[in-house]
Amino acid sequence: MSYPYQIKSLDEYHDAYKKSISDPAKFWAAIAENFLWKKKWNNVLSWNFTGENAPQIKWFEGAKLNITENCLDRHLKDSADVPALIWEPNDPKENSVTLTYKQLHEKVCAFANVLKNNGVKKGDRICIYMGMIPELAIAVLSCARIGAIHSVVFGGFSAQSIADRINDAACNLVITCDGAHRGAKAIPLKPIIDDALLQCTSVKKVIVYSRTHTPVAMMKDRDVWWEDEIKKVEAQGKTDCPAEEMDAEDPLFILYTSGSTGKPKGVVHTTAGYMIYTTYTFVNVFNYQPDEIYFCTADIGWVTGHSYIVYGPLAAGATSMMFEGIPTYPDAGRFWDITDKFKVNILYTAPTAIRALMAHGLDFVKDKKLDSLRVLGSVGEPINEEAWQWFYKNIGKEKCPIVDTWWQTETGGILISAIAGVTKLKPSYATLPLPGIQPAIMDEKGNEISGNDVSGNLCIKFPWPGMLRTTWGDHERCRKTYFDAYPGYYFTGDGCLRDENGYYRITGRVDDVLNVSGHRIGTAEVENAINKHTNVVESAVVGFPHDIKGQGIYAFVITEKQNGDAELTKKDILETVTRIIGPIAKPDKIQFVKGLPKTRSGKIMRRILRKIAEGETENLGDISTLLDPAVVEEIKREKV
Ligand code: 7RM
Numbered sequence: 001m002s003y004p005y006q007i008k009s010l011d012e013y014h015d016a017y018k019k020s021i022s023d024p025a026k027f028w029a030a031i032a033e034n035f036l037w038k039k040k041w042n043n044v045l046s047w048n049f050t051g052e053n054a055p056q057i058k059w060f061e062g063a064k065l066n067i068t069e070n071c072l073d074r075h076l077k078d079s080a081d082v083p084a085l086i087w088e089p090n091d092p093k094e095n096s097v098t099l100t101y102k103q104l105h106e107k108v109c110a111f112a113n114v115l116k117n118n119g120v121k122k123g124d125r126i127c128i129y130m131g132m133i134p135e136l137a138i139a140v141l142s143c144a145r146i147g148a149i150h151s152v153v154f155g156g157f158s159a160q161s162i163a164d165r166i167n168d169a170a171c172n173l174v175i176t177c178d179g180a181h182r183g184a185k186a187i188p189l190k191p192i193i194d195d196a197l198l199q200c201t202s203v204k205k206v207i208v209y210s211r212t213h214t215p216v217a218m219m220k221d222r223d224v225w226w227e228d229e230i231k232k233v234e235a236q237g238k239t240d241c242p243a244e245e246m247d248a249e250d251p252l253f254i255l256y257t258s259g260s261t262g263k264p265k266g267v268v269h270t271t272a273g274y275m276i277y278t279t280y281t282f283v284n285v286f287n288y289q290p291d292e293i294y295f296c297t298a299d300i301g302w303v304t305g306h307s308y309i310v311y312g313p314l315a316a317g318a319t320s321m322m323f324e325g326i327p328t329y330p331d332a333g334r335f336w337d338i339t340d341k342f343k344v345n346i347l348y349t350a351p352t353a354i355r356a357l358m359a360h361g362l363d364f365v366k367d368k369k370l371d372s373l374r375v376l377g378s379v380g381e382p383i384n385e386e387a388w389q390w391f392y393k394n395i396g397k398e399k400c401p402i403v404d405t406w407w408q409t410e411t412g413g414i415l416i417s418a419i420a421g422v423t424k425l426k427p428s429y430a431t432l433p434l435p436g437i438q439p440a441i442m443d444e445k446g447n448e449i450s451g452n453d454v455s456g457n458l459c460i461k462f463p464w465p466g467m468l469r470t471t472w473g474d475h476e477r478c479r480k481t482y483f484d485a486y487p488g489y490y491f492t493g494d495g496c497l498r499d500e501n502g503y504y505r506i507t508g509r510v511d512d513v514l515n516v517s518g519h520r521i522g523t524a525e526v527e528n529a530i531n532k533h534t535n536v537v538e539s540a541v542v543g544f545p546h547d548i549k550g551q552g553i554y555a556f557v558i559t560e561k562q563n564g565d566a567e568l569t570k571k572d573i574l575e576t577v578t579r580i581i582g583p584i585a586k587p588d589k590i591q592f593v594k595g596l597p598k599t600r601s602g603k604i605m606r607r608i609l610r611k612i613a614e615g616e617t618e619n620l621g622d623i624s625t626l627l628d629p630a631v632v633e634e635i636k637r638e639k640v
Contacts, residue, residue: 001317003283005031007419020435032276036074038245039064047463049488054479058249059273059465066243067275068145071314072105083319087134088338090181090325107138109241112145114229118205122147122244127171129153131180132324135209136300137310139175147244151254154301155180157582159195165256169472170202179212183329190216248272254472257409258522260512266472267409274412277466281413282312285403286375287420292345295321303409304379327353332360336368348377352517354387355548365394375420376402380518381550382506388427406430406506412466416504429505438462442486455497459489514543514551519584529580533573535559540596540604544613552588554613591640595631
C-alpha cells in the first residue's frame with residue numbers, strides 16, 4: 001500500500017488543512033479515490049446540523065461498497081502474506097497467532113457463512129460479547145461482510161447492561177465465548193450472556209467460541225459452537241463469501257456510550273465516511289509506514305479498538321497487534337516484553353495504563369530494549385504532564401513523538417492530535433485539529449470565541465466523514481444531546497483551551513460524565529444502580545481526582561435504616577452496581593449521609609459535592625440558596 005495522502009511536513013499539513021476547509025468535498029473526494037468502490041458517489045456531502053430532523057449528514061451519497069473488501073480483499077493482490085493481525089495471548093507461555101491478510105480473509109469468509117447459515121441477513125443486529133481474541137476481530141468483520149450491524153459490548157459489563165443493549169437494538173444473534181482470560185482471572189462470559197438472555201426475546205441464536213474450556217450450559221435449539229459451525233461450512237465447501245453491496249450510508253455498527261442521562265446511547269456509524277476517516281487518520285496521525293508493527297492496547301469493546309485495531313489499520317493494509325491480557329500480568333513489564341518480542345514500531349495506549357505502570361517503578365523497564373519504537377500514542381483522557389514525561393523518557397527514550405489523540409465514540413476517529421514527526425509537541429496538549437476538523441470554542445452565552453489564548457466549551461462546526469449519524473432508535477435524542485446546546489454546532493461535552501499558538505488542550509468533561517481509567521461512565525447511571533438497593537433512599541455520584549484511574553467514583557448515599565453493619569451495606573451497594581452496570585462502575589468511595597445539598601427546587605448541587613470529594617473544605621461557593629445548608633457541614637465532617 002502507498003498513501004498518497006500521507007502528510008510529511010508541517011507545510012503539507014497547513015496546505016491540507018487549508019484545502020479541507022476551503023473545499024471539503026473536493027478534499028475528501030480525492031482521499032476517497034484511494035479506496036475500493038463497487039460504485040462511486042453522486043454527491044460527496046449533504047448536511048444540516050439544525051432543524052427538526054437534525055442532524056442530517058450524508059457522505060458519499062449513492063456510493064456502493066463493502067468495508068471488508070477494503071480491509072481484506074484489496075490487499076490480497078500485493079500483500080496476501082503480510083501479517084494483518086498478530087495476537088498475543090494473556091499467558092506469555094502460550095503461542096501467539098499471526099494471521100496474514102490471506103488467512104484473515106479466509107477466516108472472515110468462513111465465519112460470515114456461519115452467520116448466514118444461522119439465518120443472519122443484511123441489516124440484522126448482532127451483539128458481540130467476547131474477550132480479546134482473534135475471533136473477536138473475525139466476528140466483527142464477518143458481520144460487516146454480510147451487512148449485519150454489530151454491537152460489541154465490552155467484557156466488563158453485567159448481564160443487565162448486555163440485556164439493555166440487546167433489547168434496545170433488538171439483536172437476533174449473540175456471538176460470545178465460554179470465558180475470557182484476563183491476568184490471573186478467568187472471566188465467565190457465556191454464563192453472563194445466559195443471564196442476560198432471560199430478558200431478551202429477540203435473540204434466536206448464540207454462537208460460542210471455546211477459549212477457556214470452562215463449563216457452559218448450551219441450550220438446545222439456541223446455542224451452537226463456533227468450531228462446529230465452521231466445520232459445517234467447510235463440509236459444505238463454502239470457503240468464499242461474496243461481500244454484500246452496502247450503501248455508503250448503511251449502518252456499519254452501533255456502539256453504546258454513556259452520557260449525562262441514566263441510559264446509554266447507541267451511537268450509529270455508517271460505512272463509507274467512517275472507513276475513509278479512520279484510515280486517513282490512522283495513516284497520518286501515526287505516520288504509518290508499510291511493514292511496520294502497530295500495537296494498540298485498547299479493547300475492541302471500545303471505539304478505539306473498532307477504529308484503530310480493526311477498521312483503520314486493516315483498510316490501510318497495516319499489521320495490527322491484539323493483546324488478550326492486562327498491562328500488569330505476569331508483571332508490569334508485559335507491554336515492554338511484547339514490544340521487544342514483536343519489534344513494535346508504534347504503540348498506542350492510555351494514560352491510565354501509563355500511570356499504573358509508572359507506579360510499579362523502572363525495574364520493569366530497565367532490561368527492555370524498546371529500540372524498535374518510533375511513535376507513541378495516548379488516548380482516552382487528558383494525559384498529565386508527569387505521565388507524559390515518564391512515557392517520553394523511559395519508553396520512547398526521548399526519540400519517539402507522543403501523539404495525544406483527542407476524540408470520542410461519537411466522532412468515529414481522531415479529531416485533534418499531533419501528526420507524528422510533523423507537529424511540534426507540547427505535553428498535555430492534543431495540539432492541532434486534523435484536516436477537515438473545524439473546532440469552535442464557545443462562551444457561556446453560546447457564542448463562538450475567536451482568537452487564541454481562550455477557553456470554553458468545545459464544539460465542531462462542520463461535518464467530518466467519521467462522525468455519528470444518529471443514536472439507534474431515537475434520532476431526536478441525538479439532536480438533543482449533541483446539536484441542541486449550540487445551534488449549528490456539534491457539542492462534544494468537553495471543555496478546552498486554545499493557547500497563544502492555536503494549540504488545543506482538552507480539560508475534561510463539562511457534563512455529568514466520568515472518565516474512570518479511560519472508561520466513560522455517567523453519574524446518573526451509577527446513581528440509578530445504587531438506588532436499586534433496597535436500603536437506599538437516594539444517592540449522588542461525582543468524580544474525584546485519582547492517581548491511577550484519572551477519576552475515581554465518589555458516591556454520597558442516603559440509606560433508610562442506619563442500624564445495620566455499615567461496611568456490609570457498602571459491599572452490598574458495590575455488588576448492586578456490579579450487577580446492574582458491571583465491575584467497571586463500582587464506586588471507589590461511599591459516604592453515608594443524612595441529606596444531600598439541594599436547591600429549593602430539589603436539584604442536587606453537584607458542584608458542592610464535587611468540591612468536597614476533591615478535598616476542598618473552604619471555598620464551596622454560594623450555599624445560601626440551599627434548602628438546608630446544614631447538610632453541607634455534616635457531609636464535610638464525615639468525608640471518607
Ligand atoms: C476515544 C475515546 C471520549 C471522552 C472525550 C474526552 C476524553 C479522550 C482524550 C480525552 C483529553 C485526550 N472515546 N478523551 N481522549 N481527553 N485528551 N487525548 O476515549 O467516547 O470513550 O471517550 O474521553 O473527555 O469526550 S470515549
